[in-house]
Amino acid sequence: MKILITGGCGYKGSVLIPNLLKEGHEIINLDTQWFGNKLTSHPNLINIQFDIMNIKDIDLKGVEVIIHLANIANDPAVDLNPTLSWEVNVLASHLIADHALRSGVRQIIYASSGSVYGIKEEEKVTEDLPLVPISVYNKTKMISERILVLL
Numbered sequence: 001m002k003i004l005i006t007g008g009c010g011y012k013g014s015v016l017i018p019n020l021l022k023e024g025h026e027i028i029n030l031d032t033q034w035f036g037n038k039l040t041s042h043p044n045l046i047n048i049q050f051d052i053m054n055i056k057d058i059d060l061k062g063v064e065v066i067i068h069l070a071n072i073a074n075d076p077a078v079d080l081n082p083t084l085s086w087e088v089n090v091l092a093s094h095l096i097a098d099h100a101l102r103s104g105v106r107q108i109i110y111a112s113s114g115s116v117y118g119i120k121e122e123e124k125v126t127e128d129l130p131l132v133p134i135s136v137y138n139k140t141k142m143i144s145e146r147i148l149v150l151l
Contacts, residue, residue, distance in 0.1 A: 002026045004063045006052050006096065007070030009037045012111060021045060031070065052092045060103035067109045068096055078137040089140035094147050108148060116142040
């Protein structure tokens with residue numbers, strides 16, 4: 001399967017990509033690489049240093065799945081530049097979904113956060129509970145979820 005991954009040089013992507021490559025998938029990784037690129041070269045891996053805000057410039061022909069990991073992550077990073085965080089975490093999610101839909105991509109897998117549920121008293125936090133984001137980061141993740149569900 002041909003898979004496009006956004007933010008694949010981050011923590012989750014650096015674990016996920018080698019596993020997908022072992023399974024024989026072709027991977028295109030888009031990442032700003034602000035924190036470097038520790039991924040090992042592989043014949044089925046294309047790494048592109050790229051700002052996902054420009055996703056329309058990427059040809060999605062043949063891409064079956066997008067795994068969207070890219071975002072400004074965690075509360076302290078978001079607090080440094082909330083405007084950039086809304087652009088990267090929310091607007092870029094919309095741009096990716098729109099481009100994927102127009103290009104015939106079958107599926108988008110989005111890495112959200114349990115933090116969208118806020119602080120809960122329940123012993124088990126499930127997707128059936130109401131969303132109560134308490135920070136800008138939580139709000140950007142929640143709104144991105146809503147965008148992707150609607151498209």
